[in-house]
Amino acid sequence: MAFETLISVPELQSLIASGSGVLLLDCTFELGAPEKGPALYAEGHLPGAHYAHLDEDLAGPPDGTNGRHPLPARVALAAWLRTQGLRKGQQAVAYDSNGGAWAARAWWLLRWMGHAPVAVLDGGKPAWVEAGLPLETTPPGPVMTGNFEAGEPLTAAPADAADVLANIGGGEAQVLDARDPSRFRGDPNPIDPVPGHIPGARNRFFGDNLGPDGRFRPAAELAADFTALLDGKPAVLSCGSGVTACHNALAMEIAGLPGARLYPGSWSEWISDPARPVETGEG
Template structure:
């Protein structure tokens, strides 16, 4: 199923009544920058959803830096934004699709089928001379009933079992940059390293040289060594930048893809969880 749509696809459908466009721009460390950018200019008709205020729960001892939001609160937020079960949702950001993919994943998790990420992002939209304005849409709430897809998510206990088994029956994929994966640097979390047994696939490799998403063939090439008959569990630092890899794996035709939403920041909140440093040995899947 198509998950990424070109800018011109959205431009042609700007005013179709069943489409809600969501601006997801957000900068880590600058929590107000995304909303300020939205208020300055955005795609016409777009509503704004904030990564930390709308698409995450408050931080607690466990759950990571961006815990999944409470389902009832999230569905209420979506409803207020005019997103109902029959709505087609198009999300965009200016962060390579990472924040938009978070909303894409959350909506898929809640059972929404018609949800897309706009290719390239807002800066490319503006550079192409397409319409922007600062007008804020009058929001008409829409009923949203969640149908939670529990098979899309794994919790820390399941990851612990995967690590303990160490039998290759499930593939763990770390979506962070290679130096963070190897534990050479850690600019955000308190502990460096990765979950034992995980392989590294940096999420930004889902993008081409122009900053747009690679096509299905390009995504498949990134994961050519991975088995299609086994479950894949994807994580990152806090569960946000893992979602572009989840999307990319789906584009590549993988069907057994799950998110460890708490990710590395949740994993290290349990002091007894093992930690690996350096590269993992080459693995043969089959």
């Protein structure tokens, strides 16, 4: 059985015990302190997990105009995944300690690379620890290079700034912004040098996809939320830099609402051109 959205701790345990081989990606990260992710990984990670750094492995180099976390080149990402041992058709599981905020980026990227069996660990490392399961403090030993090759994307084509700008006038699609409500409104914060959001966007804070236990809410609840926000329109997903927007993409997939387009550059790319319009307030 392949897992393509979420996998629970018991399901992951069973999969590991089966000996079928799972590629585990630890996506622990902290905005504003990129060195903390590797340190937290070293303090304890799921057995056999490889570290996936958001800045270095799950993004391409920013140039000041393409956002903080532009998409990596497909050839570079495929090569990195092979060095982690990924094989064609192998189950991959991404996790973090932040409700899937960073792991969802790895999930979206692997689907963009044409790899279907990839899931996010529901509840992440905290759920694993809560179940009384062990962690390791050393990285996995040398692995055999995998045979993964990029295939046709399993995601909708990403949107770019020109697509989003054109949509402001026509309004054919609904932009959903995954940042927290304060940042969306344009309250002063240390992350966004220009406050506000894309005109016409609606706020769907990625944290609202989770229940109090840090796991994803039921599919029916997610479907009701997104359906109300979209009002029959297709979705373009944005956030600060194209990362937590992937959390909304995952939630929509769980809800049975596939086909949302990611705007990878998101707000950090949008504001790199002062000619692009900005809106503040609740939206």
